[in-house]
Amino acid sequence: DTEVTQTPKHLVMGMTNKKSLKCEQHMGHRAMYWYKQKAKKPPELMFVYSYEKLSINESVPSRFSPECPNSSLLNLHLHALQPEDSALYLCASSRYRGRNTGELFFGEGSRLTVL
């Protein structure tokens, strides 16, 4: 199983809503990532978790709240978002240390529209 599964695929929310994006992998990877991708732009790193602990927060606004409840799951809780937060949110995972090539395994993404 080399899949990273993201749900939902599409999400439309108002600025006062609270919603969550979910990500799951069963490859035994101990590093998981959230990226944000705007149209025609490269993915931008938001958060990195290693061994279920937050390792990197790239100065992301607090209206985005990540959570890693266990080694297979990664959530992104959304609250009071702005229209400019509309984007494709990509989850990825990778091995941690050891003999590895640093490959990131990406999910298909959750396309978020904020009205």
Next chain:
Amino acid sequence: GEDVEQSLFLSVREGDSSVINCTYTDSSSTYLYWYKQEPGAGLQLLTYIFSNMDMKQDQRLTVLLNKKDKHLSLRIADTQTGDSAIYFCAESITGGYQKVTFGTGTKLQVIP
């Protein structure tokens, strides 16, 4: 600095070779990568090269690395319509987790 630059667009005819170029900035990168993104999808690793290599060939793909000029290229032989996508080069210093910097992306259009 961590700017990784690519040309925005490349158009080729089916059956021709495509060459996508990338200029990176971090000379301490351990690995350099090429990822492919099809419309509405996530990114998929196509190939990678270790920083102490000059060239890597993988079926229709050839990666060339010029460390002196910090230049990376991807050649796709016999380009097919299914190769139409956005291609991102990326660099990473491999350690624990990966702090990957992606290039600006090149949209490859294959004309039948």
